[in-house]
Amino acid sequence: MQTALSLRLAHRIGPLPLKLAGAAILALLLAMPALHVWTDPASSLHVSAYTLTLVGKILCYAIVALAMDLVWGYTGLLSLGHGLFFALGGYGMGMYLMRAIGHDGNYQSELPDFMVFLDWKTLPWFWQGSEHLAWALCLAVGVPGLLALVFGWLAFRSRIKGVYFSIMTQALTYAAMLLFFRNETGFGGNNGFTDFKRILGYGIAAPGTRATLFLLTVLLLVAALAAGFWLVNSKFGRILTAIRDAESRLMFCGYNPLYYKLFIWVASAMLCGLAGALYVPQVGIINPGEMSPANSIEIAIWVAVGGRGSLIGPVLGAGFINAAKSWFTVAFPEYWLFFLGGLFIATTLFLPRGLLGLLRRHKEKA
């Protein structure tokens, strides 16, 4: 029994070469911040702030892709609004970062610059407490979670499914974007938040700060993968795939899909919120553009290209597409969207299981 279990585990984690590749990538990711801090900028081993930020950003996207895959790949709920949860997490963290600027803003006021500009005299109520990082993190996780809970409850209880569900999530993020574009909403309008100075007293652009944020992101990704692995291999995970494949059969087995959907949907939104909270201090900006419908669609494309219904697939997809994007937007900026669209169509037609499916097929042939 014991051996059977460990065999099964080994089988699920993947064949040896894949495991080795995973370990190598993890070692490389852990080495990057060290190389950024401790090597001479002139040295060929040095990892530049640009590279570190770029990879850190992609890791945040990878976490979002993983969260997306839990609801789409495993549960069959295609969300086209996951960018909203990510952005809300970013805004939560952004509130703290804005407060941490203190008197060093352009107007040297206690209030964030955009509020001075709007001629506001006091902080709105929802900004209370945002000078504490811990509270800002609670907001970054809790607000996406709460929104997902309310939205999910209404949608799943009314048994809204398939394309209707997708359209509703898309409408939700669009509506939120319009709301955040307004100056009166109290989040800096279309400029959003930027010009951060420090976090917990450390300079936001200091090598040590960058390295720490990067490490935290790697940790979150690893933790999310581990939690995801445990979840999808539990009975709960099997119920999720049952919802995806034959929801009515599951209901007639006595399960109420509502609570299962709600649980994974809210957990996924909260994970996106955390990823957003790590993203904003690394890239130094958050604005309503992050809530644009196109962003959320892109998240779905990362997952589809990487391979949905697996844990590694979406991480691969987010990594591959965003690496390609950063190269394209320098080399041929005008062709990026064509490339992305083409890639999406090609995977849909030829690689239903995404890049991961391709890797596995290659492995099976060998």
Add this chain to the structure above:
Amino acid sequence: MMSVTTSQAVQRESWDGDTPASGRLLQPGLDVTHGQILYLDDISVSFDGFRALNRLSLSIGVGELRCIIGPNGAGKTTMMDVITGKTRADSGSAFFGQTINLAQHSEAEIAQLGIGRKFQKPTVFEAMTVQENLELALAGPRSVWASLRARLTGQQRDRIDELLTLIRLGEQRARQAGLLSHGQKQWLEIGMLLAQQPQLLLLDEPVAGMTDAETEKTAELLLTLKGRHSLMVVEHDMDFIASIAGKVTVLAEGAVLAEGTLAQVQADERVIEVYLGR
């Protein structure tokens, strides 16, 4: 009304085909004082003005194996939809035992109350193995929390082994359910129903797509279940019906047309007419 446990209510310890009398026929709380487990009374259902069920009344006795026949579109599947909560009746009432009004419960609740259903098109969880399909269906707590902490107990393992033997899929236990033959999927779905330990089983065309040998085995299986469970079987295959039937109910145009032994209904003029006249 007080719930009464009849003499047939025996708590089942083990499961094997040789001891039909040891079945757990009744769960505590289900009141079957009058010997009936299911009452449908004057049920009507319309789809866009089309009456799929037309003042249908029917009742099933405890431990009975009832066959339902009727031409295509007679409303057999719709009747099962009403019983299991998938479709709501426009009028009329459906009671499980004397006291449980099925209209007040959701699909999942009705399943938990003890009504299991096999779909007309065999439906199993194709991405999972045969064994995992049975595991999900096993009776037990249905909450999210329980599912996160679930571990198979030795007892549950034994139960799965018994079921696998019963549905003749022991060799296929580790196989992905999507790869099974049509007939095997039918059996797996029946196995999943039994795993739920329902008191009433609704089987919608259980032998469709089965070979003659498979059909025969299924008839044997259903006969062993009779007495321990109450069963309602919808079928078009008359030979199969002949091999299992006690009482047969004929549905036509959403209502009961005739009831009796197979020979009786087959001799009934009106029945012959609906079968030939379409």
